[in-house]
Amino acid sequence: MTNQLPIPATSEPFAAGREADVFLLDDGRVLRRYRTAADTAHEAEIMAYAASHGYPVPAVYAASGPDMVMERLHGPTxxxxxxxxxxxxxxxxxxxxxxxxxxxxxxxxxxxxxxxxxxxxxxxxxxxxxxxxxxxxxxxxxxxxxxxxxxxxxxxxxxxxxxxxxxxxxxxxxxxxxxxxxxxxxxxxxxxxxxxxxxxxxxxxxxxxxxxxxxxxxxxxxxxxx
Ligand SMILES: Nc1ncnc2c1ncn2[C@@H]1O[C@H](COP(=O)(O)OP(=O)(O)O)[C@@H](O)[C@H]1O
Ligand SMILES: [Mg+2]
CATH class of the missing domain: 1.10.510 (Transferase(Phosphotransferase); domain 1)
Structure with a gap:
């Protein structure tokens, strides 16, 4: 897929849910990738809106097609x-x-x-x-x-x-x-x-x-x- 962001060779699969895999990019950022075609633009927009009003969400750094780069959170679900x-x-x-x-x-x-x-x-x-x-x-x-x-x-x-x-x-x-x-x-x-x-x-x-x-x-x- 052309609009996927590159995963650095050093990254490891970090976590997975029902729909997405999450890769560690570095200590501060993760890449979340949908397994099936999806567009993260709307999701990123809502997250930014919520964050702008002080609601607790991870900061979004980039959103492109099925990929979203966001703040790595530390802690259990x-x-x-x-x-x-x-x-x-x-x-x-x-x-x-x-x-x-x-x-x-x-x-x-x-x-x-x-x-x-x-x-x-x-x-x-x-x-x-x-x-x-x-x-x-x-x-x-x-x-x-x-x-x-x-x-x-x-x-x-x-x-x-x-x-x-x-x-x-x-x-x-x-x-x-x-x-x-x-x-x-x-x-x-x-x-x-x-x-x-x-x-x-x-x-x-x-x-x-x-x-x-x-x-x-x-x-x-x-x-x-x-
Ligand atoms: N920003 C983040 N920082 C750290 N871990 C994350 C972050 N986002 C997701 N994860 C990890 O990835 C898992 C799956 O993410 P989630 O967004 O819930 O995907 P799914 O849609 O597949 O359920 C989470 O349970 C969590 O362990
Ligand atoms: Mg989930």
Missing amino acids: MAEAALAGDLALEDGAVMLADLLRRLHELPPRGSGSRDTIVHLDLHPENVLITERGPVVIDWRNAGDGPGDLDTALSALIIAQVAIGSIEHPLGASIDAMLDRFLELAPGDPVRLLDDAAAYRRGQLTMSPDEIAMIGTAVARVRAGVR
Whole structure:
């Protein structure tokens, strides 16, 4: 692909998610590369907007096609910290709720718009716990939209893990995080839950088994809202 940035011979695969591989460029920078064709321009724009308002995101240095060069963050994901016993799941829930609230309180980008900035994939794998506090990564789905959709998606994703639909080392223990999250989360976590379920069903990263159990995850979220 012509628009890919060169990876220096010294770089090593550093981490990988469902959609991207991350390479260490040097101590201060990583290269995140989507495995399938994607354009990071929109994502980089939202990240820069959030950063300009003091929201915790990695600084973006370059975005070209599937590649993004950004600030290297030091620290575990929220999920890793919880698994290591360094972060209580309830405290993780407080952090997630706070990160969503702060995001939804940013000024809307379009004048007169009632939409806010939404991430639409804010869960414990997409938060890194750093010295400057929790920092949000993986802005692929981010854009302008209703905050309640974002809150519903976070709840739904956590519920998918809680019911065992998405396999994750935290497993059913994440139940405690979900209930606390539902208590603290900004907005109304069920108002747009059906839209969140539809959005989730349409995601290419979801397996047929995961899609088949979305309804059960929706029911788990509803059961957690008092
Ligand atoms: N700026 C960064 N600094 C350090 N590590 C990062 C950074 N961005 C991503 N990572 C690492 O790469 C992993 C996958 O990144 P992510 O953006 O979530 O990709 P995916 O879309 O594949 O989930 C993260 O869990 C984290 O370990
Ligand atoms: Mg991710």
